[in-house]
Amino acid sequence: MKFDRSQQLFDRARQLVAGGVSSQIRINEPAPVPLFFDRAVGARMWDVDGNEYIDYIQGMGPNLFGHAPEFIIREVEKDMRKGFVYAAQFERELEVSELALDMIPLEDATVRFASSGTEIDQLVIRLMRGYTGRPKYLKFEGHYHGWMDSVNYSVHPPLDKAGDAESPVPVGESQGMDPGTADGVVICEWNDVEALERAFEQNKGEIAGVIMEPILANTNCIMPKPGYMEAVKRIAHENGALLCFDEVITGFRVAAGGAQEYLGITPDLATYAKSMAGGFPVAMLAGRREIMEILGNGTVYHGGSFNSNVMTMAAAYASLKHIADAGPAFYTELNGRGLHLMDGLKQAAAETESKLHVQGVGSVFSISFTTKPEIVNWRDHARNCDGQMYAKFARAMLERGVRLSSNGRIHMSSAHTDEDVQQTVDAAKAALRVL
């Protein structure tokens, strides 16, 4: 496989764009050079050297229907002829809200729109503080809620810097973060009820709310242990704190009602983004009416020129309408095809006696290399998963026409076919044999 043209363009990019990439994770692609792409349709992508891939990155999640679905193009094309950015209300916004609220289990909720997951998570933290009048919020190690100073802590902290598991310390993921923000965050181990009780005990009356990925897609797609979510909700509420699910990945992906429907539990607030608009940049906060009230009356400020613009609302409308019209079959198929791929990969691992391990829910799951039957939180992942082996595997897969992300997360789309799955499993067997 040749990457000459990508190499030429990347050399040029390095002169123009800091590091040659517009988001840091893109530097880590399994290819020998960050690839440049020419086009993408459905489950497939073609790079500028003419190499074809089955794509499981799918924009890091947004392309729920694969790349460039016709029904979204049609809707956006039609609406954008009426203008792009109004900085005002329009009826489509209400149609999107109605469709979304019909799907989301949260009852008596209202919504607000923004343009990215990072923004909407920043908003929800501000809202939790504003509503309770408390200074801190609690997040878990291994969970990602965007790159803002207030939340970019302890996503994947080196264990020698993270303190002991009993009382983890916040580890900033970047230089240059406002040091004051560390005082506003309480870090806790996930999937551990006692750890959460301890954190509330140590910060009595100070925690405004708890934010978490209800299915931990940013670390090995870890499921909550039975009873854990109910315990988190109870402990948060007993301590006068709010609970927010960050459904930026799981929302509209694991079920129409996201992780709330999948796990059968509702929080007070929930954030959405990636899979909501088939690849267009939309984000949404949904929350109980009484909490959202202080956002509605401006007590908690939220702005944004691009919030709820014509193109993104058209795309969100087309996406949600498509999901609603398809009914439950949409998710049975999407999750089913993902589970089929997970089974195929497990079989490939068994046949080649490799440590390849999969966990997740079908429409989103993770590949790692470990001998443990299950990974339960970030520290477990950091100690027991072989990242170098995964990197070699992803590279070997790329050379066989399968594009995997550098973090091991697989995003299925409704455009992936049984043939794509079979081709991927065959590629995995060949790659694992060589490795």
Ligand SMILES: Cc1ncc(COP(=O)(O)O)c(C=O)c1O
């Ligand atoms: C769970 C979660 N929350 C928030 C974000 C931030 O979203 P964005 O990249 O749109 O800013 C991400 C992005 O990967 C995410 O996975």
